[in-house]
Amino acid sequence: xxxxxxxLGAPRAVRVCAGVGGxxxxxxxxxxxxxxxxxxxxxxxxxxxPLRRRYWELVTIEGGDLVVFRDLVGGGWFRHR
Amino acid sequence: MVVAVILPRFSLAIxxxxxxALAEGPLALAPEPGRAAxxxxxxxxxxxxxxxxxxxxxEALARAPRLRLIAADPVAVADSWERVLVRLESVxxxxxxxxxxxxxxxxxxxxxxxxxxxxGVVKATRGALRxxxxxxxxxxRFCAVVAAEQARSRRxxxxxxxxxxASAPVALLAREPATAKLVEPLSRFGITTLGQLAALPRGxxxxxxxxxxxxxxxxAHGNDxxxxxxxxxxxxxxxxxxxxxxxxxxxxxxxxxLVDSLLARSELGGRTLRAATLSAELTEGGxxxxxxxxxxxxxxxxxxxxxxxxxxxxxxAPAKSLRLAAEQLGPPAPPAEALFDDEEFRRAGRLSExxxxxxxxxxxxxxxxxLLADPxxxxxxxxxxxxxxxx
Numbered sequence: 001x002x003x004x005x006x007x008l009g010a011p012r013a014v015r016v017c018a019g020v021g022g023x024x025x026x027x028x029x030x031x032x033x034x035x036x037x038x039x040x041x042x043x044x045x046x047x048x049x050p051l052r053r054r055y056w057e058l059v060t061i062e063g064g065d066l067v068v069f070r071d072l073v074g075g076g077w078f079r080h081r
Numbered sequence: 082m083v084v085a086v087i088l089p090r091f092s093l094a095i096x097x098x099x100x101x102a103l104a105e106g107p108l109a110l111a112p113e114p115g116r117a118a119x120x121x122x123x124x125x126x127x128x129x130x131x132x133x134x135x136x137x138x139x140e141a142l143a144r145a146p147r148l149r150l151i152a153a154d155p156v157a158v159a160d161s162w163e164r165v166l167v168r169l170e171s172v173x174x175x176x177x178x179x180x181x182x183x184x185x186x187x188x189x190x191x192x193x194x195x196x197x198x199x200x201g202v203v204k205a206t207r208g209a210l211r212x213x214x215x216x217x218x219x220x221x222r223f224c225a226v227v228a229a230e231q232a233r234s235r236r237x238x239x240x241x242x243x244x245x246x247a248s249a250p251v252a253l254l255a256r257e258p259a260t261a262k263l264v265e266p267l268s269r270f271g272i273t274t275l276g277q278l279a280a281l282p283r284g285x286x287x288x289x290x291x292x293x294x295x296x297x298x299x300x301a302h303g304n305d306x307x308x309x310x311x312x313x314x315x316x317x318x319x320x321x322x323x324x325x326x327x328x329x330x331x332x333x334x335x336x337x338x339l340v341d342s343l344l345a346r347s348e349l350g351g352r353t354l355r356a357a358t359l360s361a362e363l364t365e366g367g368x369x370x371x372x373x374x375x376x377x378x379x380x381x382x383x384x385x386x387x388x389x390x391x392x393x394x395x396x397x398a399p400a401k402s403l404r405l406a407a408e409q410l411g412p413p414a415p416p417a418e419a420l421f422d423d424e425e426f427r428r429a430g431r432l433s434e435x436x437x438x439x440x441x442x443x444x445x446x447x448x449x450x451x452l453l454a455d456p457x458x459x460x461x462x463x464x465x466x467x468x469x470x471x472x
Binding site: 006007008009010011041043051080 | 449451459460461462463464465466467
């Protein structure tokens with residue numbers, strides 16, 4: 001990437017406490033009240049930098065909607081904004 | 082006195098990973114993707130088996146079944162050749178780039194820097210190059226090239242005028258693009274040396290071979306055009322590593338980002354682009370490189386993109402990375418005037434001026450815009466990028 005071009009929405013690490021099956025229970029200290037959706041994204045499997053993510057769309061007890069994902073290749077939890 | 086430096090089989094050595102590889106057996110440079118199926122430079126072992134540059138691949142393999150084809154790497158070759166030219170310039174020479182493998186410079190004026198003699202200049206040149214090279218000197222550019230062709234690896238030779246050119250073969254005319262086609266017909270006429278060509282009446286040669294014949298005749302008399310040294314400049318280039326192998330619309334977006342980034346560079350200083358080089362690293366291996374000379378010096382991002390997109394369409398395979406380098410810069414673009422009183426035009430002018438001032442204060446990342454790189458991507462961070470604002 002040229003230094004003058006920056007990607008928008010680059011993932012940043014978040015602190016997630018997960019339960020059975022990897023279901024997030026708490027994100028950055030906010031308790032999760034419901035899971036709206038979960039999906040798997042696999043990409044670039046043909047390259048030496050494969051991408052495999054489990055996304056979760058969550059509702060916090062404050063009513064906020066947020067999307068986080070677990071990196072299934074390198075590990076760790078992230079969100080896009 | 083002109084000094085010529087020849088680095089034989091330069092492209093093959095770079096593509097093969099070093100000069101040591103040339104001794105491993107019969108090697109030949111494979112054609113670049115999308116080009117005619119002809120071999121490029123060949124190793125000494127392949128040459129001994131009858132393989133010659135420009136030969137069809139099928140014929141080359143028939144002559145040397147163990148011939149190993151090396152994938153062409155024009156980007157690495159161009160980068161390495163640029164480093165060679167910079168090293169030559171480091172001895173104080175004003176270097177004419179004669180194409181990959183050949184460089185010439187005027188030794189007059191350099192003597193006082195390097196011991197007062199031609200030998201001192203040659204020694205300094207070898208020291209700067211740090212590569213095995215054939216070095217020759219002559220009264221003209223062509224004489225120097227002939228001298229370099231005849232030189233052995235450690236001893237320079239000197240060709241001073243027509244008398245010393247007389248025994249040289251006419252095949253050396255192949256070094257000049259304008260006279261290369263005369264080698265074969267001259268040989269058919271039984272003219273095998275430059276001395277025989279020089280002995281012919283100028284008018285007769287001109288009648289038979291036209292302008293190229295006159296040029297060949299002048300070269301055989303030791304006359305050549307003056308050197309055209311290149312102007313050393315700071316490299317100005319932008320590279321974009323593509324996360325996914327890109328082709329089609331993704332490449333168009335990548336090109337847009339590269340052009341915007343290049344035009345935002347402060348080193349450009351408002352000057353126009355006369356020529357640029359597009360190069361790519363291909364996913365299937367190898368590289369691709371195209372030089373684009375614009376019809377007129379350009380500073381408008383849209384017109385530059387339009388011209389480059391035509392060449393980018395020739396990319397033979399998806400790319401891993403894309404690079405855009407400014408090769409020649411033109412004069413600063415004069416401020417355009419609107420034909421009629423146009424508020425939008427004036428506003429655009431004020432905006433460009435404001436962006437210019439902002440960048441002068443805060444650098445090239447001072448004024449950015451959102452560019453949708455791949456809006457339908459499932460990976461959110463691939464959908465949009467921030468790129469320098471260019472109108």
